Amino acid sequence: xxxxxxxxxxxxxxxxxxxxxxxxxxxxxxxxxxxxxxxxxxxxxxxxxxxxxxxx
Amino acid sequence: xxxxxxxxxxxxxxxxxxxxxxxxxxxxxxxxxxxxxxxxxxxxxxxxxxxxxxxxxxxxxxxxxxxxxxxxxxxxxxxxxxxxxxxxxxxxxxxxxxxxxxxxxxxxxxxxxxxxxxxxxxxxxxxxxxxxxxxxxxxxxxxxxxxxxxxxxxxxxxxxxxxxxxxxxxxxxxxxxxxxxxxxxxxxxxxxxxxxxxxxxxxxxxxxxxxxxxxxxxxxxxxxxxxxxxxxxxxxxxxxxxxxxxxxxxxxxxxxxxxxxxxxxxxxxxxxxxxxxxxxxxxxxxxxxxxxxxxxxxxxxxxxxxxxx
Numbered sequence: 001x002x003x004x005x006x007x008x009x010x011x012x013x014x015x016x017x018x019x020x021x022x023x024x025x026x027x028x029x030x031x032x033x034x035x036x037x038x039x040x041x042x043x044x045x046x047x048x049x050x051x052x053x054x055x056x
Numbered sequence: 057x058x059x060x061x062x063x064x065x066x067x068x069x070x071x072x073x074x075x076x077x078x079x080x081x082x083x084x085x086x087x088x089x090x091x092x093x094x095x096x097x098x099x100x101x102x103x104x105x106x107x108x109x110x111x112x113x114x115x116x117x118x119x120x121x122x123x124x125x126x127x128x129x130x131x132x133x134x135x136x137x138x139x140x141x142x143x144x145x146x147x148x149x150x151x152x153x154x155x156x157x158x159x160x161x162x163x164x165x166x167x168x169x170x171x172x173x174x175x176x177x178x179x180x181x182x183x184x185x186x187x188x189x190x191x192x193x194x195x196x197x198x199x200x201x202x203x204x205x206x207x208x209x210x211x212x213x214x215x216x217x218x219x220x221x222x223x224x225x226x227x228x229x230x231x232x233x234x235x236x237x238x239x240x241x242x243x244x245x246x247x248x249x250x251x252x253x254x255x256x257x258x259x260x261x262x263x264x265x266x267x268x269x270x271x272x273x274x275x276x277x278x279x280x281x282x283x284x285x286x287x288x289x290x291x292x293x294x295x296x297x298x299x300x301x302x303x304x305x306x307x308x309x310x311x312x313x314x315x316x317x318x319x320x321x322x323x324x325x326x327x328x329x330x331x332x333x334x335x336x337x338x339x340x341x342x343x344x345x346x347x348x349x350x351x352x353x354x355x356x357x358x359x360x361x362x363x364x365x
């Protein structure tokens with residue numbers, strides 16, 4: 001069983017493609033003011049509310 | 057006892073494979089022919105030198121579909137061949153190997169070459185496949201080119217460089233085959249300007265241009281369509297990808313639609329919900345491109361808000 005777990009962990013390590021930080025950043029979701037044409041209504045409302053609070 | 061299990065497994069797999077070796081006998085839920093039989097493979101229009109293009113809903117394929125300036129629903133392509141009475145696809149593909157240095161992109165470790173895959177197995181990997189005549193080219197010459205490069209084991213072009221004749225990527229293999237067959241040279245179009253995409257493409261070392269698939273075949277006239285899904289679902293998938301493409305403007309970040317799970321891009325829940333809702337809705341709709349596109353856009357407007365005209 002322990003061997004299986006170690007084997008699985010090793011496999012996961014091998015399976016992960018190392019990606020530099022600048023590329024990982026592009027896959028991050030910025031909740032700030034960066035344009036996003038794929039936000040749901042709730043998320044847009046949250047953003048607007050946050051922006052309003054910041055303005056106040 | 058183990059030998060018995062092995063023999064049984066081999067016999068069973070042999071029976072299964074044997075039952076599916078003929079493309080004609082494979083029952084896809086959706087098989088349609090739009091041309092007369094070619095005389096090469098039973099009563100189907102299939103013939104060596106035709107071009108097969110596939111559509112997929114895999115996140116990586118949807119991401120790659122965002123890159124070209126001109127939207128294309130297709131993601132992978134190859135040349136159809138009838139060898140010893142059975143249909144195959146000759147295509148150019150590769151796989152990345154182990155690499156632990158983040159500054160070494162996976163592209164630089166890709167190894168591959170032209171390979172030959174049974175048609176039904178090739179089709180089974182995708183949401184749907186369509187087969188076309190090669191634009192303005194002699195099918196026999198296209199087939200000759202494909203056969204030569206299978207035998208030559210022409211390697212996969214890991215940097216997608218169209219000017220490098222010593223290796224091909226998938227669309228380049230087909231484009232060169234059509235050119236050899238007397239067809240016109242493929243149109244190379246720049247990718248759409250997007251900072252986020254440029255960062256990733258720069259890391260991968262891939263040029264920011266792509267072959268326009270519309271210059272290889274007449275996309276509006278497939279001669280065969282095959283899929284496990286209905287025409288309405290195929291149209292909905294294409295409409296979803298087109299809507300992603302329309303909304304993914306120059307100021308968008310890849311992370312708006314995808315996250316990286318350590319191995320590959322994965323669609324964010326907002327994007328997945330749009331795709332799932334659209335495919336579910338399509339089941340109740342007639343296979344009419346305009347109706348389905350309008351419904352899919354209405355779902356996008358509902359989820360993400362109205363966008364553009």
